[in-house]
Amino acid sequence: MRNVAVLGATGSIGTATLDVLASLPADQWRVWGLSGHANLELLADAAQRLTPPPEFIVTSAAKAAADFDAARWPAASRVQVGPEALVELAAAEEVDVVVAAIVGRAGLESTLAAVRAGKRVALANKETLVVAGPVVKQQQQTSGAELLPVDSEHSAIFQCLKACQTPPRRIILTASGGPFRTWTAAQMRDATVEAALNHPTWQMGPKISVDSATMMNKALEIIEACWLFDVPAEAVDVMIHPQSMIHSMVEFVDGSVIAQLSPPDMRLPIQYALTYPERTACPAPRLDVAQRMDWTLEPADRERFPALALGFEVAAAGGTAGAVVNAANEAAVGLFLDGKIRFTDIVPACRRALEEHQYERHPTLQRLIQLDRWARAEVLRWHCGASS
Ligand SMILES: NC(=O)c1ccc[n+]([C@@H]2O[C@H](COP(=O)([O-])OP(=O)(O)OC[C@H]3O[C@@H](n4cnc5c(N)ncnc54)[C@H](OP(=O)(O)O)[C@@H]3O)[C@@H](O)[C@H]2O)c1
Numbered sequence: 405m406r407n408v409a410v411l412g413a414t415g416s417i418g419t420a421t422l423d424v425l426a427s428l429p430a431d432q433w434r435v436w437g438l439s440g441h442a443n444l445e446l447l448a449d450a451a452q453r454l455t456p457p458p459e460f461i462v463t464s465a466a467k468a469a470a471d472f473d474a475a476r477w478p479a480a481s482r483v484q485v486g487p488e489a490l491v492e493l494a495a496a497e498e499v500d501v502v503v504a505a506i507v508g509r510a511g512l513e514s515t516l517a518a519v520r521a522g523k524r525v526a527l528a529n530k531e532t533l534v535v536a537g538p539v540v541k542q543q544q545q546t547s548g549a550e551l552l553p554v555d556s557e558h559s560a561i562f563q564c565l566k567a568c569q570t571p572p573r574r575i576i577l578t579a580s581g582g583p584f585r586t587w588t589a590a591q592m593r594d595a596t597v598e599a600a601l602n603h604p605t606w607q608m609g610p611k612i613s614v615d616s617a618t619m620m621n622k623a624l625e626i627i628e629a630c631w632l633f634d635v636p637a638e639a640v641d642v643m644i645h646p647q648s649m650i651h652s653m654v655e656f657v658d659g660s661v662i663a664q665l666s667p668p669d670m671r672l673p674i675q676y677a678l679t680y681p682e683r684t685a686c687p688a689p690r691l692d693v694a695q696r697m698d699w700t701l702e703p704a705d706r707e708r709f710p711a712l713a714l715g716f717e718v719a720a721a722g723g724t725a726g727a728v729v730n731a732a733n734e735a736a737v738g739l740f741l742d743g744k745i746r747f748t749d750i751v752p753a754c755r756r757a758l759e760e761h762q763y764e765r766h767p768t769l770q771r772l773i774q775l776d777r778w779a780r781a782e783v784l785r786w787h788c789g790a791s792s
Contacts, residue, residue, distance in 0.1 A: 407436035408678070409460075409493050411514050412505035414440035414447050416609045417528040417554065417670060421503045422450055424675045427687045433678075436460065437493045439506070439514075442468045448476040457481050460496065462489040464510075490514040495521040501678060503554070504529040507611050508734050509776055512536060516769075522547035526677035528554040530628040531734075534718075534726040535776065537631035539769050551632065552677035557625055558632055559673035560651035560664035565633070567654070567662045574655040575629055578645040579704060580605050582616040585646060589708055595747035597740065605648035605668045614737045618750050619704075623715025624733075627726050630719045637719035642704040642712060649691075649699055666691060711751045718758065723765040725758060727772040731779035732757035739787055753783050 408425060412418045418440075425433055437460040440447030444463055451458055457478035462485070463469040469485040477483050484492070487510075494502050494517040502518035503526045504511055511529035516536065518525045520543050527533070533540055544551060553559045557577050565572065583602050584592050600617040601610060608616070615621035626640050648668040655661045666672050669688035676683070706712045718725040736753040739745045745753075757779040764771065 405432060405434055406500045406678075407434050407498050408501045408503060409437035409439075409496065409499045409518075410435060410503045410505065411439045411462075411490060411494060411511065412441075412503075412507065412529075413438040413450055414443040415505055415507060416607060416612075417505035417674065418503070419446075419450070420670045421505060421526075421674050423687060424671050424678065428675075428678070428684065430455075436499055437462070437496065439464060439490055439493060441465045441506075441510075444468050444472045445476075448472075451478050451481060452476075454478075459498070460484070460493050462493050464490050487513065491517040494518040494523070499523060501526060503674070503678075504532065505554070507531075507609055509535055509730060512773075516540065516543065519543045519549040519551070520547055522549045524550040524552060526552050526554050526674065528674075530555055530558075530624050531730055533631045534624050534627045534730045536769060536772050537627070537726060538722070538766070539772070541631060552680055553628075553632055554670070554673050554677050555625060555628065556648075556668070556670065556673045557652040558629060559676055561629065561633060561654055563664045563676070564652070564654035564662040568656050570657060572633075572635065572639070572654045573657050574639055574641055575633060575635060576641045576643055576653040576655065576661070577622060577625055577629060578643055578648075578650050578652050578701070579619065579622045580616070580648045581644045581646050581704075582619060582621075584617050585644065587708075589748070592708070593746060593748045597743065600740070600747055604646070606670075610741060611734070611737055614740060614750070615733070617747070618711050619709040620711040620715075620733050620737075620751065620754070622704075622709075623711045623718070624730070626712075626715040627719045637716050640716070640719070644702045644704050645700065647697075647699050649697070650701070711754070714751065714755055714758070721763070724761065724763055724767045724772065724775050727767075727775050728757050728761045728779045729754045731776040732783050735780040735783035739783070744791070745787060753786065756786070757782055 439462040494514040504515040515532040653663040671688040736750040
């Protein structure tokens with residue numbers, strides 16, 4: 405029996421994970437713990453559907469928990485409130501696998517706790533590696549934790565790397581190009597929140613949907629790939645593939661390129677991270693070989709999508725660069741979603757934070773957290789200054 409803790413169970417990845425777990429053999433897999441933040445109706449419904457009920461439920465938002473009817477939780481579950489409880493769930497002795505599916509920097513402490521406790525970590529929360537890559541890697545070495553990628557691109561790379569024992573020559577991340585793939589820079593200036601959230605191939609939470617539209621998501625993935633696969637930024641490339649069927653590719657020294665393909669559905673990479681090295685039948689749709697398929701691959705346009713250049717720069721710089729750009733991005737995306745800044749203000753805010761911060765090559769975790777707070781505050785200060 406493998407006990408699983410799903411952190412961020414109410415989100416897009418979290419609900420897809422529960423779907424996958426419902427289809428795996430019940431005598432081998434158990435949802436032992438769940439967490440949610442504001443959407444407690446959904447969390448309680450998910451908990452009520454589980455047999456047996458989860459041992460441990462965490463609601464990280466104190467206000468939402470206080471306003472919620474406690475009778476909605478399964479009677480047999482222990483319910484705890486607050487971010488410390490998230491860390492406790494991630495590190496609980498009974499847990500074998502932690503699915504890290506909280507969005508943004510809010511997932512850092514719990515993901516780190518799972519790594520420190522030596523768990524298998526199915527990592528959706530790429531921000532943890534972007535913010536604190538060196539700390540995660542160092543703690544992983546000490547604890548022996550397994551970091552299995554959930555991001556479809558990184559899962560693809562992980563699978564392709566199995567084809568050869570020598571290091572890859574190049575990792576080619578594919579990108580759908582998002583909803584503004586064909587838009588001009590002038591059109592993007594007036595992009596609405598609704599348009600930015602309307603991703604052509606993936607159903608995702610709002611933050612990552614906006615990141616896909618700016619291509620900051622690909623920037624974060626470039627940084628994530630460098631940490632996960634121990635490759636320098638120069639060994640990573642990005643190609644636009646609007647159909648989202650080829651999830652990424654790896655080029656080896658002999659020029660052979662291995663790719664991983666499947667219809668766009670996160671349940672496949674989630675399941676692979678859970679069951680690796682085994683493969684079992686998956687609820688995600690399969691490639692329909694009776695249909696004609698026209699797929700395209702084209703170079704990424706780094707001028708219209710300046711986030712890409714930023715991603716390569718941050719990946720090469722390491723140190724404090726990731727924490728600062730990630731925090732500035734989260735703050736700027738929040739302002740955009742609230743209708744307070746333009747879509748095209750997001751990436752310049754990240755660049756400004758990167759350039760104005762005091763770079764350190766070997767920061768401590770405390771310093772990274774300090775800089776995260778600093779960058780968020782700076783973005784809000786610039787916005788207030790610009791709008792007053
Ligand atoms: N969606 C995808 O297809 C996809 C693909 C690859 C990677 N990822 C990565 O997976 C992660 C989750 O993405 P998502 O699309 O699933 O996001 P999402 O749908 O917005 O869900 C986010 C989850 O995090 C919880 N949460 C939000 N703020 C929190 C806080 N301050 N403390 C604790 N929990 C908090 C939410 O709880 P409530 O809903 O209860 O508030 C929800 O369970 C992100 O790092 C993203 O980059 C997503």
